Amino acid sequence: MNDQFSRRHFTKLAVGAAIVGFNPDERSWVTQASDSARPFDHLPKLDGALLLDEASRRAIATDQGNMFHRGPAAVLKPGSLQDIVATVRYANHHRLKVAIRGDGHSRYGQTQAEAGVVIDSRSLNAVRVRTPHSADAQLGAFWSAVADATLPKGLTPRLFPGTCLALLTVGGTLSAGGIGNMSPHYGALVDNVTDLDVVTGDGRLVT
Numbered sequence: 749m750n751d752q753f754s755r756r757h758f759t760k761l762a763v764g765a766a767i768v769g770f771n772p773d774e775r776s777w778v779t780q781a782s783d784s785a786r787p788f789d790h791l792p793k794l795d796g797a798l799l800l801d802e803a804s805r806r807a808i809a810t811d812q813g814n815m816f817h818r819g820p821a822a823v824l825k826p827g828s829l830q831d832i833v834a835t836v837r838y839a840n841h842h843r844l845k846v847a848i849r850g851d852g853h854s855r856y857g858q859t860q861a862e863a864g865v866v867i868d869s870r871s872l873n874a875v876r877v878r879t880p881h882s883a884d885a886q887l888g889a890f891w892s893a894v895a896d897a898t899l900p901k902g903l904t905p906r907l908f909p910g911t912c913l914a915l916l917t918v919g920g921t922l923s924a925g926g927i928g929n930m931s932p933h934y935g936a937l938v939d940n941v942t943d944l945d946v947v948t949g950d951g952r953l954v955t
Contacts, residue, residue, distance in 0.1 A: 787821065787842050787844060788800070788821075788822055788838075791834070791835070791838050792834045792838065794824075794826070794827065794831045794834065794835075795826070795827030795828040795830065795831050796824065796825045796826040796827030796828070796831045796871055797824075797825045797827075798822050798823070798824050798825075798835075798865075799822065799823040799824075799825065800821070800822050804823045805819055805820050805821070805822070805823055806819065808820065808823050808849060808852070808860075808866050808868060809860060810852070810860070811849075811852040811853070811854045811855065811857060811858075811859050811860065812852055812853045812854065812855060813854065813855030813856055813857070815855070815856065815857070816856065816857030816860060817860075818857060818860040818861065818862035819862065819863070820847075820860070820861050820862070820863065820864055820865060820866040821844070821863050821864060821865065822864075822865050822866075823865070823866050823867075823868055824865055824866070824867045824868065825868050825871040826867060826868075826869070826871055826872055827871065827872075828872075829872070829945060829947065829953060830953075832848075832867055832947045833947055833951050833952075833953050834951075835865055835867065836947055836948075836949070836950075836951040837950075837951035839864065839865055840949075840950060840951060844861075844863075844864045844865055845861040845862060845863065845864030845865070846861055846864055846865050846866075846867065847859050847860055847861035847864070847865075847866050847867070848866070848867040848869055848887075848919070849866050849867065849868055849869065849920075850869050850870065850887070850888060850916070850917030850919055850920030851870070851890075851915055851916065851917055851920065853915070853916065853920060854920075868888075869886075869887045869888035869917060869919050869920075870888040870917065871888060872886040872887055872888040872889075873886055873888045873889040873890070873893060874886045874889065875889050875893050875894050875896075875897040875898075876897070877897055877898060877901055877903065880903065882942060883897060883898055883903070883905075885918045886918070886919075887917065887918055887919025887920075887922075888917055888918075888919060889917065889918050890913065890914055890915070890916065890917055890918075891908055891909055891913040891914075891916050891917075891918065891921070892913040892914040894913075894918065895908070895913055905940070906930060906933075906934040906940050907928035907929065907930035907931060907933075907934050907937060907940070908928050908929070909921045909926050909927065909928050909937060910927075910928060910929065921937055922937060922938045922941065922944075925937070925938050926938055943955055
């Protein structure tokens with residue numbers, strides 16, 4: 749009986765997770781959860797975390813438009829820019845889709861990656877005032893955090909993206925250009941950036 753699966757065991761698997769096949773080498777049924785985890789077995793060590801659980805993947809499988817629902821195989825909570833570099837390179841090598849997401853204000857599924865990796869940028873959220881005329885902000889920082897860091901020092905950015913500071917991330921806004929109430933005077937938000945660290949589609953970090 750050790751080399752065979754009982755009807756009870758199969759039923760328990762079928763109820764708990766969708767069966768996608770049978771692995772003859774491991775003599776076990778392959779579920780969607782275990783099958784989606786397999787491409788990430790050899791991912792380099794990360795400073796952050798790669799989440800494979802269903803709840804994390806489901807929570808990020810939609811956006812504000814709520815028209816497209818594409819479930820990723822994994823969600824990356826990066827602990828550094830190098831995590832993003834490593835994940836993009838790994839995804840390219842294994843032909844996995846990659847998307848990056850802030851607070852999910854896209855409307856047509858741009859922040860989704862079906863069966864791929866969604867990078868949740870909100871774990872990179874530091875803001876630091878660098879000089880009396882500039883501040884550094886990580887891509888996942890909300891604009892409210894930028895205000896909290898600069899206003900006590902008597903500083904303020906030339907413009908903010910409208911009034912929803914607590915709902916918009918720096919990276920997400922800059923990726924769309926960014927329009928604020930002072931844009932007629934100072935242009936788009938991206939026009940007021942002095943330098944950017946960018947991870948390219950082939951996994952290079954450039955400034």
